[in-house]
Amino acid sequence: NAGVTQTPKFRVLKTGQSMTLLCAQDMNHEYMYWYRQDPGMGLRLIHYSVGEGTTAKGEVPDGYNVSRLKKQNFLLGLESAAPSQTSVYFCASSYRPTSGRTDTQYFGPGTRLTVL
Amino acid sequence: AQSVTQPDIHITVSEGASLELRCNYSYGATPYLFWYVQSPGQGLQLLLKYFSGDTLVQGIKGFEAEFKRSQSSFNLRKPSVHWSDAAEYFCAVGAARNTPLVFGKGTRLSVIA
Numbered sequence: 001n002a003g004v005t006q007t008p009k010f011r012v013l014k015t016g017q018s019m020t021l022l023c024a025q026d027m028n029h030e031y032m033y034w035y036r037q038d039p040g041m042g043l044r045l046i047h048y049s050v051g052e053g054t055t056a057k058g059e060v061p062d063g064y065n066v067s068r069l070k071k072q073n074f075l076l077g078l079e080s081a082a083p084s085q086t087s088v089y090f091c092a093s094s095y096r097p098t099s100g101r102t103d104t105q106y107f108g109p110g111t112r113l114t115v116l
Numbered sequence: 117a118q119s120v121t122q123p124d125i126h127i128t129v130s131e132g133a134s135l136e137l138r139c140n141y142s143y144g145a146t147p148y149l150f151w152y153v154q155s156p157g158q159g160l161q162l163l164l165k166y167f168s169g170d171t172l173v174q175g176i177k178g179f180e181a182e183f184k185r186s187q188s189s190f191n192l193r194k195p196s197v198h199w200s201d202a203a204e205y206f207c208a209v210g211a212a213r214n215t216p217l218v219f220g221k222g223t224r225l226s227v228i229a
Contacts, residue, residue: 102216110158
């Protein structure tokens, strides 16, 4: 079991360039999430998905788009990168809750993105 | 909406000393509570979680946490800290069914000899 994997691990972009971050999980989880982590800000939710073909906005969605075409993959896109998007990006996944509360989220190793 | 507060941004302890990291949550019903640890350059790893039952929960690496409903707290403890415990620690609360976990801003732990 690889768990949650993220591609690439590092990337440097110039302002205005586009890129896609790939998250893959092999745990058959229904829910997937994208976070960004910045010093002193903790983890901030960008977008998430509760199932194949569905996505929802999180706390900081502007400048990002996502797609969940396959259950095991969750893509995060930056159409026109800005220096403010320099961050470490984490993907996570979890089972659909069978009780009334959100269950454990499992995290990938992160992607460090620098926008010049 | 639910929220999590970790009052301490940075804590320094001596190796072998005891540790307590504070976490306070805001949620109207009984929450699911989590502690995660992030080592430098790594992703987040689950330390322990509380869903129901015994309010003192044991986790990996010798950590434990106690849920206190009256204080809306879920503090993380370890009786004797090791240098390898130096990391960032995040408390999180799970609330409504289809919403993601809400994380605190984290507490960075430094361990000195």
